[in-house]
Amino acid sequence: MSTREDLLQERLERLEAGYPLEACLVGLPEEEAEALKLAARLRELARAEQSQAVVAAQRAALLNAAAATVGKRQDGRAATGTEPGRALAWLEGLRTGLDRLLSRREVAFGAAFLFLCAFLAFAWVGLRRGWSEETEPGGATLVASSPLFPTATPVAEGIHPTETVTPAVASREEELPYGVFLPLVSRPLPLGPQIAALQELQGIVEVQADGETWTRVTRPVTVTVGQRVRTGALSRATLLLFDGSQVHLGPETELSIDELDARRPGEGPRTVVLTQWVGESEHRVQPREERGSRYEVKTPAGSGVARGTAFRVLVTPSLLVRFVVIEGKVDVTGLNRTVAVIAGQVTTVIAGRVPEWPRFRITGEGVVSQTGTVWVIAGQSFQTGEHTIIVGNPQVGDLVRVEGHLLPDGERMADRIILLRRAPSNRFEMKGEVEAMGATAWTVAGRTIVLRESTEVHGEIEVGDSVLVEGLILEGGTLLAERITLLEEAPGLPFSFVGVVQEMESDAWTISGKRITLDAETEVDDAVAVGDLVTVRGWILDDDTWLARSIERVREEEHEFAFTGIVESIAPWSVSGIAFETREWTVVDPGIEVGDRVRVRGIILDDGTWVATVIEALDAIPTDTIVWIGVVDSVDPWVVNGIPLLVDDSTVIGEGIVVGSVVRVEIALLSDGTWRVVSIHPVRPDFGVGCLIVSTTVVGARGDEIVLWGWPKIKLERKIKVKGHIKADSVVTFPICFLFDGTPVVGGEIVVIYEPVVITVPAPAPPPLPPPSEPRDRHHHWREHHDHDD
Secondary structure (H helix, E strand, C coil): CEEHHHHHHHHHHHHHCCCCHHHHHCCCCHHHHHHHHHHHHHHCCCCCCCCHHHHHHHHHHHHHHHHHHHHECCCCCECCCCHHHHHHHHHHHHHHHHHHHHCCHHHHHHHHHHHHHHHHHHHHHHHHHCCCCCCCCCCCCCCCCCCCCCCCCCCCCCCCHHHHCCHHHHCCHHHCCCCECCCCCCCCECCECCEEEEEEEECCEEEEECCCCCEECCCCEEECCCEEEEECCCCEEEEECCCCCEEEECCCCEEEEEEEECCCCCCCCCEEEEEEEEEEEEEECCCCCCCCCEEEEECCCCEEEECCCEEEEEECCCCEEEEEEEECEEEEEECCEEEEEECCEEEEEECCCCCCCCEEEEEEEEEEEECCCEEEECCEEEECCCCCEEECCCCCCCEEEEEEEECCCCCEEEEEEEEEECCCCCEEEEEEEEEEECCCEEEECCEEEECCCCCEEECCCCCCCEEEEEEEECCCCCEEEEEEEECCCCCCEEEEEEEEEEEECCCEEEECCEEEECCCCCEECCCCCCCCEEEEEEEECCCCCEEEEEEEECCCCCCEEEEEEEEEECCCEEECCEEEECCCCCEECCCCCCCCEEEEEEEECCCCCEEEEEEEEHHHCCECEEEEEEEEEEECCEEECCEEECCCCCCEECCCCCCCCEEEEEEEECCCCCEEEEEEEECCCCCCCEEEEEEEEEEEEECCEEEECCCCCEECCCCCCEECCCCCCCEEEEEEEECCCCCEEECCCEEEEECCCCCCCCCCCCCCCCCCCCCCCHHHHHHHHHHHHC
16 A cells, blocks of 8 residues: 555655656656656756865864763763763664654654755755855854764664675765665665665565574665565565666565676676575566676576566466566576577476476456356456466456466466456445334335344444445345444544554554554454554544554455545545555546545555555435446346346436446435436446457568467557557567457557567678689680681
């Protein structure tokens, strides 16, 4: 889970690492974009010249003053030998207190604002007056080079990677183009060819040095050769190397640094050797031309070597390894056999076996319509085998992510199938007045609502109160309540999500980066510890405090979230300070604008990313109305999720609805207890049953038609963009969606990701001309020729 502040922090770090401003601005909300532009302008200000003599004198004076302060007691007597230690302990306590204080968002923003104001004023004075070379009599000298904090970078206890920095590397700190920048309250971590930065931390991230115990880190640190990094569930981190290469670690991943000499171009060959023991990683490797450069990722089953490319590595606990190449080429070796894997391909390596021949990759998301030996996903058949990984136990109707490859005969093989969202069930929401309350049933807006032991009731509800009811429509139309919320007296907006416990204090926990407040009424499962996955439910109060009502261990594989809040931005989405992603299949109520109150439900991916499945306009639900989302079983008569719907001339029916379409149904509850279907609208009509991203070889290109291996022909219409030059044997990648009737539609641009290397063999040189013959007189030549004619 991330917030808008986290997003700005990440873009500031990218800006400091040398990324172009335009690239850092992509997807930022307007306010954060302006702040990033200001930071970029401040970085461009010329640094004024400083007098080294003045700096040295002032530092000496500062050290003398500090020594005098520490060396004296308040009563004027000399301090004992233990006093300096107490002073240092006091300073360390002060630093810890400041860290905790600054971890609070409101305090951090206030401090950042004051620091920014002071910095702007200081920069303005410096630009106008310059730096003073000498101290005027009786005046004070301002030294801008004095660091705000000590020069030693704070790292987790037991980790001392900066001790390995040689004087030559440390002296070049100001020249480094890459670094980790903690805006306003810290300075960049020093990087060098033998030092990498561990940053973009989310969830549980730990570091181990020289086989010692694992130490959890909560802020960016430096790491070097001999250290290991691992992540927990719903966690991720990034390694930034000196030459700009990056390693993104997914959840439950462990990686060791074997060799590290990431020199920049022109400074000599680069050597990077990593071992991935388990988990998933993505490598973005800067291209290099120097001879002898090496970037290698070892695994328990094989290794991959790249010179400048992008690729992913998956290592399962059973030692099944996959190398997936996104750009460029990777040479994968196992048991003395090496295969070249180009962009768009994947190879599998199993411990004790040679690598499989590379195959073209298929990825995408779609609805499951068949399971078994052969699965049908997004309308396409996928074979499964002993090495197919299935996560979440998907069933027919569920939405899944599929990763696979093309077989030599053109069939598709699934490598991994991951459950994203269960099939739309007959979930409903309604608002109304409570008319009667019983132990197993209530009457709300004239309708009977069935309750069970697991039904959650929020608030002291009485007859006559207005409530929001959420639940399921059972067979026969019975309404089963899963949650009933008092609308008028709710302490805030409800939330629930699955996260990993990072910190535990008496009155507040940190769960997946979110500070959760606890009070005397919060119910907590026994024996919950740091690193555990929990489901937390509660209220978002008016002051943005997230107050937990219950925290319990996760008992299911699905990781979901739901909360209600005010829309702060759209594209990217941010609701009540929580940023999340959407997909083509995300159901979004039409007409939602900034400032509206919405309910967001979604899934949490393995790396902790929040992806919305449904965004509903909460205020748009009228009283005495049921709203639910389902799949169309029939249109004549209308049946949605097995429930018959009686429509009439007043029912508004959207266009393009066919059997299999996902629709939003709005039903009015009449006073006589009957239903009236108000509207049926399609959702995600462009997604159909699913979309895949395919990579394959171009068999031929004739005019406006492309012939592909293993896929239907594509006709290049005007709306289809092509990036690169398409020709025979080139490799292309493109998204293709399948409508409910099975019609394939190209859903984006076609990109050429690999072109065959054409080796031109020069034509052989013509044979040398024969040497000139001896000259003969003209008469002799004529006579010889004449005699021949005779």
